[in-house]
Amino acid sequence: MAARIIDGKAFAANVREKVAGHVARLKADHDITPGLAVVLVGEDPASQVYVRNKGKQTVECGMQSFEHKLPDDTPEADLLALVQQLNADPAVHGILVQLPLPSHMNSDAVINAIDPAKDVDGFHISNVGLLGTGQKSMVPCTPLGCLMMLRDVHGSLSGMNAVVIGRSNIVGKPMAQLLLGESCTVTIAHSRTKDLASVVRGADIVVAAVGRPQMVPGDWIKPGATVIDVGINRIDAPEKGEGKTRLVGDVDYDSCAEVAGAITPVPGGVGPMTIACLLANTVTACCRANGLPEPEGLTA
Numbered sequence: 001m002a003a004r005i006i007d008g009k010a011f012a013a014n015v016r017e018k019v020a021g022h023v024a025r026l027k028a029d030h031d032i033t034p035g036l037a038v039v040l041v042g043e044d045p046a047s048q049v050y051v052r053n054k055g056k057q058t059v060e061c062g063m064q065s066f067e068h069k070l071p072d073d074t075p076e077a078d079l080l081a082l083v084q085q086l087n088a089d090p091a092v093h094g095i096l097v098q099l100p101l102p103s104h105m106n107s108d109a110v111i112n113a114i115d116p117a118k119d120v121d122g123f124h125i126s127n128v129g130l131l132g133t134g135q136k137s138m139v140p141c142t143p144l145g146c147l148m149m150l151r152d153v154h155g156s157l158s159g160m161n162a163v164v165i166g167r168s169n170i171v172g173k174p175m176a177q178l179l180l181g182e183s184c185t186v187t188i189a190h191s192r193t194k195d196l197a198s199v200v201r202g203a204d205i206v207v208a209a210v211g212r213p214q215m216v217p218g219d220w221i222k223p224g225a226t227v228i229d230v231g232i233n234r235i236d237a238p239e240k241g242e243g244k245t246r247l248v249g250d251v252d253y254d255s256c257a258e259v260a261g262a263i264t265p266v267p268g269g270v271g272p273m274t275i276a277c278l279l280a281n282t283v284t285a286c287c288r289a290n291g292l293p294e295p296e297g298l299t300a
């Protein structure tokens with residue numbers, strides 16, 4: 001049986017609609033406009049696209065967008081000074097420093113300089129600790145988007161076997177924490193995991209976030225399992241013409257879709273949810289900063 005295709009674009013549009021509704025109510029009832037500051041250092045082409053889309057979607061949802069673009073050779077001290085300025089700015093409820101940063105910068109030091117209450121990426125060590133101990137935190141956007149889609153497919157995730165392939169701080173580890181919080185039995189697999197195929201075959205939920213193109217074949221997937229593909233890999237596509245490329249995920253989509261119960265495509269699956277959840281986190285941060293109830297359906 002063919003899998004249900006989880007339409008991340010449509011899902012993200014729905015999240016943005018909810019965000020816009022909440023922003024409109026904040027303005028009408030409290031005269032508050034949430035603000036998001038995005039900082040880009042350097043000229044990485046993909047990062048430029050993501051930052052442009054973040055600013056555009058922030059404004060489309062009725063929020064204030066503050067974009068800061070710094071040259072590639074900016075001293076780390078200047079970036080830290082900008083972060084301090086944004087921490088102190090009452091119009092800014094969310095701060096995001098686009099990753100990756102240039103190699104001369106210490107990403108951990110920069111992230112940990114952000115006020116945890118404004119850390120809409122959920123990467124600050126305080127938010128990592130709060131999430132890991134099951135307390136209220138800012139939740140990283142990509143795992144939050146995956147969780148929203150999983151809840152939509154299954155309702156309760158309680159008791160399900162989940163395998164997260166990948167142990168990054170941005171996706172793998174927080175994803176595993178969120179699934180634990182949903183009472184799943186969670187395995188984190190990675191490049192050193194022995195017999196990955198059999199580990200994955202036991203999973204009701206597979207989240208692939210390893211950054212290796214099409215590494216999970218369909219015969220690793222338990223029939224009916226839900227497959228969430230976080231990978232975004234550009235590979236050569238000679239079938240489209242000389243020098244052409246295409247995007248693929250970390251799972252082999254065609255063979256996995258034949259076996260899975262539900263699956264996210266690449267592109268158009270998890271990716272669009274990352275920015276939608278950033279907008280959701282900005283509204284959540286704004287509500288918390290003002291002692292107002294948090295937006296329903298937009299948090300973990």
Ligand SMILES: Nc1nc2c(c(=O)[nH]1)N[C@@H](CN(C=O)c1ccc(C(=O)N[C@@H](CCC(=O)O)C(=O)O)cc1)CN2
Nearest residue numbers: 050097098099100121141267268269270271272274275
């Ligand atoms: N500070 C952060 N930096 C980075 C994050 C992050 O969450 N916070 N995540 C990624 C990049 N990213 C957002 O910043 C992001 C990646 C991908 C997409 C997306 O919509 N992808 C599309 C395909 C896009 C394409 O055609 O190339 C999809 O999957 O459909 C959105 C946001 C690293 N940095």
